[in-house]
Amino acid sequence: MEKEPKEQFQPQPYYIEDDEIDLYELYLTLKKRKKIVWGITGLFTLVALILCFVLPKTYRTEITLMPLGGESKGGLSSLLSSLPISLPGMSQSGITVESILKSRILKEQIIEDLNLLPLLFPDEWDNETKTWKLDEDEKPPTLIDGAKALDDLISVSTDKTTGVITVDVDFKNDPEIAYKIAEDLLNATNKILEEKTFTVSKKYREYLGKQLQEVKSRLEKLQRIYAKFTQGKIKEIPMLSFDNNTINNGKKEGRLIAEREKIKAVLEREELSPQDRKKLQDKLNEIEAKIKKLKTASTFVSVPNYQFNLIRLKTELAITQGLYQSLVQEYELAKAQEMRDQIAFQVIDPPYIPEKPYKPKKALMVIVGLISGLFIGIFAAFFKEWLDNVKERHKAEENG
Known part of the structure; x- marks a missing residue:
C-alpha cells in the first residue's frame, strides 16, 4: 500500500500593515470638522480680546x-x-x-x-x-x-x-x-x-572729633595763660598736668596718648576674639607704663620761680601741642578710611512716569489666544472624528 505523500508546508504571505499617515485624509477630516476648528479658535481669540480690555x-x-x-x-x-x-x-x-x-x-x-x-x-x-x-x-x-x-x-x-x-x-x-x-x-x-x-572708622572718627575739640580747647586755654604770664598779668599757673622733660618728650607723650585712645576705641568692639583682645590689652598696659614712666621721671630744679613756671608752661604747651598734632593726623586718616568704607x-x-501700560500686552495675548484656540480646535476635530468612527464600528458589529 502506497503511502500518501505528506502535504508540504506552504508559508502564508505576510502583509505589512500600512501605518503611514495619509495627509489627504487628515485634510479631509479637518475640512469636514472645520466648524469645530474655527469655532474653538474664534472662542479663544474672543476671550483674549475681552481680557485685554477687562484686565x-x-x-x-x-x-x-x-x-x-x-x-x-x-x-x-x-x-x-x-x-x-x-x-x-x-x-x-x-x-x-x-x-x-x-x-x-x-x-x-x-x-x-x-x-x-x-x-x-x-x-x-x-x-x-x-x-x-x-x-x-x-x-x-x-x-x-x-x-x-x-x-x-x-x-x-x-x-x-x-x-x-x-x-x-x-x-x-x-x-x-x-x-x-x-x-x-x-x-x-x-x-x-x-x-x-x-563702621569702626566712623565710630573712631566721631570719637577722635570729640577728643580733638577737648584738646583744642585745652591748648587755647594754655596759650591764653602763656600770654598773660609773659605779660606779667599772672604769676601762678593752673597746670593740668606736670612733666619736667623737654619739648620732645612732651610730643612723645602726646603720641603715646593718641595711640592709647585708638586702642581703647578698638577694644569697645564686641566681635574681637579673646586672643586679639588680650594682645590689645597687653599693648595698652605697655603704653600706660611708658606714660607713667615719663611722668615719674620728673625732677625739680632749683631755679627762680619765674623760670620754673615758664618751664612748666612750655612743657605743658609742648605736651598739648604734640597730642593735638597726633589727634589731627589720626582724625584725617579716620575720615579717609570712613570714605573708603562708605556704601553708596x-x-x-532715574525713574520716570510711564506713558504706556506694561501689562496687559494686548497683541501678545491675542496671538497666544489665536494659536492656542487653533491647536485645541484641531485636536477637538480629530477627537470628534475618532469618536464617530468608534461609534460606527460598534453599530456595524451589532448589526452584523
Whole structure:
C-alpha cells in the first residue's frame, strides 16, 4: 500500500500593515470638522480680546543703579592694621545696596512716606469715610502686610558681570504712583544706608572729633595763660598736668596718648576674639607704663620761680601741642578710611512716569489666544472624528 505523500508546508504571505499617515485624509477630516476648528479658535481669540480690555492696566518704571564704595577690607581690619601689633583681618558687615533694596524695612519706610496702605488694599478701604471696611473680628492691614504686598510690585536684579542693579516698580491703573514709589525708594535707600553702615572708622572718627575739640580747647586755654604770664598779668599757673622733660618728650607723650585712645576705641568692639583682645590689652598696659614712666621721671630744679613756671608752661604747651598734632593726623586718616568704607550708589537711569501700560500686552495675548484656540480646535476635530468612527464600528458589529 502506497503511502500518501505528506502535504508540504506552504508559508502564508505576510502583509505589512500600512501605518503611514495619509495627509489627504487628515485634510479631509479637518475640512469636514472645520466648524469645530474655527469655532474653538474664534472662542479663544474672543476671550483674549475681552481680557485685554477687562484686565487692569499695570504701569512699570525702571531704575538703574551702580553701587559705590564698601571695600572688601573692612574698617575694623584697616584700623587694626595701623596699630603696632599684628592681628588677623576682619571683614565688614554684609550690608550692600542690593540687600537694602530687598529689605522689609525699606518697603515699610516707603509705605509710611507715601501712605500706601489704602492703595495696596483698595477693596478693604472706604474712600468716602477714609476708614477700613472691616468685620468685628478683623484687623486693618499692618505695615508688614503692606511690605508683603509691595514686595510683589518691586523686583530687583543684579548683573553679575557689571554689578549694575536694575529695579522695576509696577503699579496698577496709576503711573504716577509707580513713579512716586520709585523716587521714594531711592531716597529711603540712601537714608537707610547712612544709618546702617556703621563702621569702626566712623565710630573712631566721631570719637577722635570729640577728643580733638577737648584738646583744642585745652591748648587755647594754655596759650591764653602763656600770654598773660609773659605779660606779667599772672604769676601762678593752673597746670593740668606736670612733666619736667623737654619739648620732645612732651610730643612723645602726646603720641603715646593718641595711640592709647585708638586702642581703647578698638577694644569697645564686641566681635574681637579673646586672643586679639588680650594682645590689645597687653599693648595698652605697655603704653600706660611708658606714660607713667615719663611722668615719674620728673625732677625739680632749683631755679627762680619765674623760670620754673615758664618751664612748666612750655612743657605743658609742648605736651598739648604734640597730642593735638597726633589727634589731627589720626582724625584725617579716620575720615579717609570712613570714605573708603562708605556704601553708596550712583543713579544711572532715574525713574520716570510711564506713558504706556506694561501689562496687559494686548497683541501678545491675542496671538497666544489665536494659536492656542487653533491647536485645541484641531485636536477637538480629530477627537470628534475618532469618536464617530468608534461609534460606527460598534453599530456595524451589532448589526452584523
